Amino acid sequence: MKIGAVILAAGEGRRFGKNKLLEKINGKTIIEHVLSNVDMERAIIVGKYAQELFPYLKNEIVIYNPKWMEGISTSIKLGLRFFQNYDGVLIALGDMPFVKTEDIHKIIDSFNSECNAIIPTYKETWGNPVILSKKIFDKVMEINGDVGAKKILKNMKNLCFVECSKGVIIDIDTINDLLTFEKPP
Amino acid sequence: MKIGAVILAAGEGRRFGKNKLLEKINGKTIIEHVLSNVDMERAIIVGKYAQELFPYLKNEIVIYNPKWMEGISTSIKLGLRFFQNYDGVLIALGDMPFVKTEDIHKIIDSFNSECNAIIPTYKETWGNPVILSKKIFDKVMEINGDVGAKKILKNMKNLCFVECSKGVIIDIDTINDLLTFEKPP
Numbered sequence: 001m002k003i004g005a006v007i008l009a010a011g012e013g014r015r016f017g018k019n020k021l022l023e024k025i026n027g028k029t030i031i032e033h034v035l036s037n038v039d040m041e042r043a044i045i046v047g048k049y050a051q052e053l054f055p056y057l058k059n060e061i062v063i064y065n066p067k068w069m070e071g072i073s074t075s076i077k078l079g080l081r082f083f084q085n086y087d088g089v090l091i092a093l094g095d096m097p098f099v100k101t102e103d104i105h106k107i108i109d110s111f112n113s114e115c116n117a118i119i120p121t122y123k124e125t126w127g128n129p130v131i132l133s134k135k136i137f138d139k140v141m142e143i144n145g146d147v148g149a150k151k152i153l154k155n156m157k158n159l160c161f162v163e164c165s166k167g168v169i170i171d172i173d174t175i176n177d178l179l180t181f182e183k184p185p
Numbered sequence: 186m187k188i189g190a191v192i193l194a195a196g197e198g199r200r201f202g203k204n205k206l207l208e209k210i211n212g213k214t215i216i217e218h219v220l221s222n223v224d225m226e227r228a229i230i231v232g233k234y235a236q237e238l239f240p241y242l243k244n245e246i247v248i249y250n251p252k253w254m255e256g257i258s259t260s261i262k263l264g265l266r267f268f269q270n271y272d273g274v275l276i277a278l279g280d281m282p283f284v285k286t287e288d289i290h291k292i293i294d295s296f297n298s299e300c301n302a303i304i305p306t307y308k309e310t311w312g313n314p315v316i317l318s319k320k321i322f323d324k325v326m327e328i329n330g331d332v333g334a335k336k337i338l339k340n341m342k343n344l345c346f347v348e349c350s351k352g353v354i355i356d357i358d359t360i361n362d363l364l365t366f367e368k369p370p
Contacts, residue, residue, distance in 0.1 A: 050239065051236065051239055054235065054236055054239075054249075057249070058251065059251050060249070060251055061248065061249065061250070061251060061263065062248070062249035062251075063246065063247070063248050063249075064239075064242070064245070064246065064247035064248075064249075065246070066243065066244050066245055066246060066247075078246065081267055082266055082267055084269060084270055085269055
């Protein structure tokens, strides 16, 4: 099974008020945490903060999404195009620094041709990153605006689930989140 | 026929000694000339000078090639991946500001399913940009190092040709070229 990762780092971080991905947790920026945790073939989608993020991404395939203002669906679709001949794509979020490499491996190991998607859970709460199967790429390419893949997955059959660490349900949305999680959960 | 353009702007410009794409010809940078001439769906591949070029590319899909040092083949392959479900890809060079929009249209209009590639010519000299047919994408994905698509095309059958303006054989390699062509040919 060939699986690529799309790391979404194009958002404005409106609730945060600035580029949260360069904030530090335990001495390392959030984007650096994500890059070290998602240890697989990947493309990083950037937007609003492309120029600031770039120095951290010199060794990465980086795709700039000129439509970042139109919302997360446009970034997912750009990333998918890049991996369109793969069996599946892992959609990772740039603001989820506590997803462990172990979680990533668990999610990938759970993927098989029966699943339209793999969804990581923590105590039955759906988390991220999900894997989208090639079988549903066409459906994903139809989403628009500030809508993630979850909207499509909600009404879909043949979803597979895998229980992971609490990291899969923690994103950094506000300065307060940052203070709360200064120590990893 | 669905054709996308890959604009190659990742090179170091070794013979030029600096980033030639931001040099001006008739008051407009070279990359701006290219963007206005190649008027079709496109992705711009950047490398060494990503950060300097970026302000000119805010409305474009931009792909940063972390392997730009390994040569032009790596940029072509990245671009091709993005358009892998298209019928063909036009490979345009960021340092060829004199290719006319008319030439681009001629090249596209010449494309048909019989051709493995379309090659523009000026007085029988092969020029650029070429269109590579989907049929030869696999072959192109095998090139390595500082090798362009021409190497593959040299020994290929079913090539189609179209006579274009002198612009298709003029690239800017040295400061001298820039002075010579201050007025378009």
